Amino acid sequence: xxxxxxxxxxxxxxxxxxxxxxxxxxxxxxxxxxxxxxxxxxxxxxxxxxxxxxxxxxxxxxxxxxxxxxxxxxxxxxxxxxxxxxxxxxxxxxxxxxxxxxxxxxxxxxxxxxxxxxxxxxxxxxxxxxxxxxxxxxxxxxxxxxxxxxxxxxxxxxxxxxxxxxxxxxxxxxxxxxxxxxxxxxxxxxxxxxxxxxxxxxxxxxxxxxxxxxxxxxxxxxxxxxxxxxxxxxxxxxxxxxxxxxxxxxxxxxxxxxxxxxxxxxxxxxxxxxxxxxxxxxxxxxxxxxxxxxxxxxxxxxxxxxxxxxxxxxxxxxxxxxxxx
Numbered sequence: 001x002x003x004x005x006x007x008x009x010x011x012x013x014x015x016x017x018x019x020x021x022x023x024x025x026x027x028x029x030x031x032x033x034x035x036x037x038x039x040x041x042x043x044x045x046x047x048x049x050x051x052x053x054x055x056x057x058x059x060x061x062x063x064x065x066x067x068x069x070x071x072x073x074x075x076x077x078x079x080x081x082x083x084x085x086x087x088x089x090x091x092x093x094x095x096x097x098x099x100x101x102x103x104x105x106x107x108x109x110x111x112x113x114x115x116x117x118x119x120x121x122x123x124x125x126x127x128x129x130x131x132x133x134x135x136x137x138x139x140x141x142x143x144x145x146x147x148x149x150x151x152x153x154x155x156x157x158x159x160x161x162x163x164x165x166x167x168x169x170x171x172x173x174x175x176x177x178x179x180x181x182x183x184x185x186x187x188x189x190x191x192x193x194x195x196x197x198x199x200x201x202x203x204x205x206x207x208x209x210x211x212x213x214x215x216x217x218x219x220x221x222x223x224x225x226x227x228x229x230x231x232x233x234x235x236x237x238x239x240x241x242x243x244x245x246x247x248x249x250x251x252x253x254x255x256x257x258x259x260x261x262x263x264x265x266x267x268x269x270x271x272x273x274x275x276x277x278x279x280x281x282x283x284x285x286x287x288x289x290x291x292x293x294x295x296x297x298x299x300x301x302x303x304x305x306x307x308x309x310x311x312x313x314x315x316x317x318x319x320x321x322x323x324x325x
Contacts, residue, residue, distance in 0.1 A: 016046035018071070019053045027064040027215040028208070029057050036072025041080035042129045044103050050133075051107045058114050064215040064222070066118045067207060068137060074124025075134065075146070082270050100246045104129070104160050108136040108242075112230055115223040117214050121207040122146050122185065123200060127285065128159075135163045135193060138226060141207050142185030143200035145292035147285060148193070149182035155261045155277045160249040166238050168192040172301075181304050182285050186297040282313035 016035060022028040031053045033040035040046075050068070057063045070076050111118050120126075120137035126148040134140045134148065142148070150159050164173030168191040176183070188194035198206045214222060233239075252258060265273040278285060287309040299306050 011049055011052040014049045014053065016043065017049045017053060019056070021063070022208075025212065025215070026062050028067060028211050029060070029063045029065075030067045030069060031057075033068070033070045033076055036070075038080075039072065039074045039077035039125060040070045040130075041077050041082070042133065043080040046080075047103055047107050051110050054110050054114055054118070058116055064116060064219055065211040066114070066116055067121055067211055068118060068133070069121040069207075070124070072124075075120070075122045075126040076130030077125055078128030078130045078152075081265065081273075100160050100249060101243075104132075105242060105246055108132060108161055109239075111136045111138075115226075116219065117222055117226060119207055119211060121203060122148070122194070123203055125285070125289065127182075128152050132159070132161045132163060135167060136161070139210065140188070140194040141203065141210065142188055142194045142197045143203045144184065144186040144197045144297050145200055145289070146185035146188075146197075147182050147289045147292065148185070148188055149176065149180060149285065151180040151182070151278060151285060153177055154180040154281070156253075156258055158245065158248045158252040160246050161242055162245040164193070165241075166233060166236075175302070180281075181302055182288050183302055183304070184288065184292050184297045186292075187301050187303060191301065280313055280317045282307065282309035282311075284310055 016033070018030075018032040018034050020030050020032070022030065031050060033042075033046065033050075035041060035043075035046070054066065057066045117139065118137045119139040119141060120134040122134050122140065122142040123146050124143075126134045126142075126146060128150055131148045131150055134142075153159060159177070162177065164177050167173075168176070172191050175181070183191075183193075185194060185197040189197040196206075261273050261277060264276055275283075284304050284307065287307055288304050291303070291307055297303065304310055
């Protein structure tokens, strides 16, 4: 059973999430990320709420399956880039620990080690840190037109949790990790980053059906089968790779080339910083979401390369680069 850290004994009532048992089936509990006005950014307080809620669900003998979803128009936009964190305000418990481990890895491994299955129900956007949250869940069920990816890889840092090689193979892992390109829920399911994708209007129904079918199975078998799968990955080196990658994440922040985003964010605001990062890529995150909603998702992987916004932005960038050389 996952242990509750001493500094997290009581986080209720939750300020950043909604914890709710299904009113018709108490075997299911839903954890809803609840900052919808900002597409549920993953602040440290929200991550701690999630962790506390997961452990609480594990200890509740009535609960058999946990569902994590987002309120509003998306699952989550990723880590909260507008929040400021004073290191002196961090818990004394982590004074000797790296904050990446405590606030990121320890949350993901809480899901990994939990004795109950966890399902991510993904609609809208699941970007950057949210793509990590959804992939660390035991089951990831996405809307076909949802969009996920790790765009910070373009200008900010190495991901703090590198999940691609373990789920979709080395070739696609390198492509997604090194380009930061977004993909649809349909593409995520096809390459192994998601369990399945369904039409957006069938998402809630499908997740509930999967959860109820899981709840029919003895909890002991659910845990042992989850444990067997996870240990197989760990024997191949997954846990060590994740821990090392957290260090690479920290190191990558130290280079001048990746500090420009933070400087622009501080001086001109997040919107300007995101435009600087993604504009030359055709603002492909929003463009892909719009295309998937309007034209569907029946495109060759990666769908983003088929969009005129992307090719036009590349042509503009090349013309400016040649003109300036």
